[in-house]
Amino acid sequence: MIAFDYGKAPYPIRPDIPAAYQAFWQRLARPGSWWTGEQRVAIAAETRAALDCNWCASRKAALSPYGQEGEHTQYAQATGVLSDLAVDAVHRVITDQSRITQHYVNDNAERGLSKGAYVELVGLVVAVFSIDEFHRALGLGLEDLPQPIAGAVSEYRPQHLSEDVGFVPTIPLEGAVGPEADLWPSGRTANVMRALTLVPDALRDWAHIGSAQYLSFQQMQNMGQEDGRALNRMQIEMIAGRVSAINECFY
Numbered sequence: 001m002i003a004f005d006y007g008k009a010p011y012p013i014r015p016d017i018p019a020a021y022q023a024f025w026q027r028l029a030r031p032g033s034w035w036t037g038e039q040r041v042a043i044a045a046e047t048r049a050a051l052d053c054n055w056c057a058s059r060k061a062a063l064s065p066y067g068q069e070g071e072h073t074q075y076a077q078a079t080g081v082l083s084d085l086a087v088d089a090v091h092r093v094i095t096d097q098s099r100i101t102q103h104y105v106n107d108n109a110e111r112g113l114s115k116g117a118y119v120e121l122v123g124l125v126v127a128v129f130s131i132d133e134f135h136r137a138l139g140l141g142l143e144d145l146p147q148p149i150a151g152a153v154s155e156y157r158p159q160h161l162s163e164d165v166g167f168v169p170t171i172p173l174e175g176a177v178g179p180e181a182d183l184w185p186s187g188r189t190a191n192v193m194r195a196l197t198l199v200p201d202a203l204r205d206w207a208h209i210g211s212a213q214y215l216s217f218q219q220m221q222n223m224g225q226e227d228g229r230a231l232n233r234m235q236i237e238m239i240a241g242r243v244s245a246i247n248e249c250f251y
Helices: 016-028 037-052 054-061 084-095 102-111 115-138 200-213 233-246
Strands: none
Touching: 016 037, 016 115, 016 200, 037 084, 037 115, 054 084, 084 102, 084 115, 102 115, 115 200
16 A cells, blocks of 8 residues: 555645655654654654643643642553653644743753754654645545654764754854755745754754645745646745734744
């Protein structure tokens, strides 16, 4: 069975979309910079579990999410594979991301969830959730998660980092050189693009999926309508803005 087969989808699906999803699913199963293949797939599983977590629902309704005690509803595949810190981080990114603070990220780093591991986790959660939401919007079942591939993490950390913005170190504009020279090929970037650069592969995954679901970095410079796209740029941005508002995106 081919992963992401949209032959029975209610609408025609451009071929670049399943191609992007298939490529990410293959990378998801492999060891990353800070998480093993088994842990990365467990993070994906936990991304799905967070939507049905009773404690998260209670915490979301609370005045402050940091004074609540409880236990997350975990996906069986993730049980015992991820630390409590990692599980909580996944659930917060899915259910209450607008109230994640610098203190929360720093405190987790001191307790064992390094900022590099946190960034990779965020990248995986965002990618898996966006793919799953595509399926939910079409009324399709979620794709089965891939089987993990064994191997060691790389512990790769970019040479050029700055702490000028955000909660984690990022690569500055002039720092995308050497192994990171491909991150912004136009020579221009924005903070939203820099956000995942502590783990460059997380940005690459986000960019690849985003190119299919939204626009590539190069296409963002086109204010008209791309060939093969049903929506023009104004319509795309109107939808993107509405989705951001519904998701309480403070960026």
